Amino acid sequence: MTRRMACFVLMVSLAGMSLWGSGAPEETKTYKLMVGMVVTESDPMYKGAVEFKKNVEARTEGRVKVEVYPNSQLGDTRDMMEQVKAGANVAVITDPARLAESVPEIGILGAPYIVDDFQEARKLVTSSLFSTWAEELAGHGYRILSFNWYQGARHFLTNKPVKVPQDLKGLRIRTPGATVFQESIKAMGASPVALAWSEVYPAIQQKVIDGAEAQFPAVVGARLHEVIKYITKTGHFQLITGLVCSESWFKGLPEAYRRILLEEALKAGDYASQLTMEGLKENESFLKSQGVEILEVDITPFKQACEAVYDKIEGYRALREEVMKVLGKR
Structure with missing residues (x-):
């Protein structure tokens, strides 16, 4: 619209x-x-x-x-x-x-690897x-x-295999325009591009961007399997x-x-x-049946790269400590 x-x-x-x-x-x-x-x-x-x-x-x-x-x-x-x-x-x-x-404080909920699950x-x-x-x-x-x-864990959607953060270098990846999304994608090595979700399919198709990052239900709903070849399961955001x-x-x-x-x-x-x-397993099976290769990777280097986000955004490291206390991890 x-x-x-x-x-x-x-x-x-x-x-x-x-x-x-x-x-x-x-x-x-x-x-x-x-x-x-x-x-x-x-x-x-x-x-x-x-x-x-x-x-x-x-x-x-x-x-x-x-x-x-x-x-x-x-x-x-x-x-x-x-x-x-x-x-x-x-x-x-x-x-x-x-x-x-x-x-600003509520943005910590969208920070990379801040929680493990729903x-x-x-x-x-x-x-x-x-x-x-x-x-x-x-x-x-x-x-x-x-x-x-x-909405599920978010993963990278590309037309070249991504197995480590270095593979993201030079790739234009769609992500929302909010600061924490932008800085997280930068930290992992890609160039973030803010686009409306409805524009992602044609943008990948026309090579305006090289890929996106999103959760499985949204990928299926937007039929992005028609324009991507790989999904790298980094789970960098729990949406x-x-x-x-x-x-x-x-x-x-x-x-x-x-x-x-x-x-x-x-x-x-x-x-x-x-x-x-x-529905997550069903989504994944469907995407595989459509020819998308799902890459299981070691997320450790992606998590390490994202540590920079907690220093880049003012107050996030301290906020993460508060979150960990709520979760009983401190």
């Missing part, structure tokens, strides 16, 4: 807020939330959002209506976050690195440390409904994401509805995460 179209969506959604909410007694008001994401209908995040829709509408007897928009229909993630911050009735599934533009990530995002960051984000206009939406809406929109809901949204977002995040974990 173009930025102009995203602005149009924002204006329509803001107008819709007055149509859906004002002037009626609280018990008869109807509210609408549009949930957007860049992934396709085959992705566990979409299925989790549909589960969220079903349960929220059931518990509110249809007074909170949820519409789900996959495949960048509401714009790319940055577009949707701008809509959220502006107060639109929009929610987005987003990563911590983008939220770090408002609260269980560790979930423990972290339900901790008092995370709650502190979430409250700070509310002051910037973002309400975290839940942050337990696990934990969250469902985030406008703080002002959220505060405009009756308290009972706020509680329902928070409870159902947590349940839906766990549901989506379980689907992710159950």
Whole structure:
């Protein structure tokens, strides 16, 4: 979606807020939330959002209506976050690195090799440390409904074999534009290129970039197996994401509805995460069947290369110590 179209969506959604909410007694008001994401209908995040829709509408007897928009229909993630911050009735599934533009500390959740799996990530995002960051984000206009939406480990997707960091030298690799993503890809030897997810397929096809890094469900959903030959299983990021809406929109809901949204977002995040974990082997088998070679490598040199990120980004080494304490590793 173009930025102009995203602005149009924002204006329509803001107008819709007055149509859906004002002037009626609280018990008869109807509210609408549009949930957007860049992934396709085959992705566990979409299925989790549909589960969220079903349960929220059931518990509110249809007074909170949820519409789900996959495949960048509401714009790319940055577009949707701008809509959220502006107060639109929009929610987005987003990563911590983008939220770090408002609260830098939360970006540590997207740092390389910070957690080993979903269980560790979930423990972290339900901790008092995370709650502190979430409250700070509310002051910037973002309400975290839940942050337990696990999308899987991210790996390198290329057309030449990558077995050690040196093999990444000179390769233009798509990654999100947030600082922690950019610095991590640089640290491992590649040249990071920020592109919208919807642009990755044609960019690889047209050799604008040499590859990307992403999680298996997203690779399958975007059909990137048609334009890549290799996936190197580095698992450099464990992608934990969250469902985030406008703080002002959220505060405009009756308290009972706020509680329902928070409870159902947590349940839906766990549901989506379980689907992710159950589907990873199936995703990998499918990619192999399509001719993609999956490279199992020693991740030690990649982890060592990423140590530079914790010095490059101010405060990250100290933040990692706090995270390790939460996880019981210190």
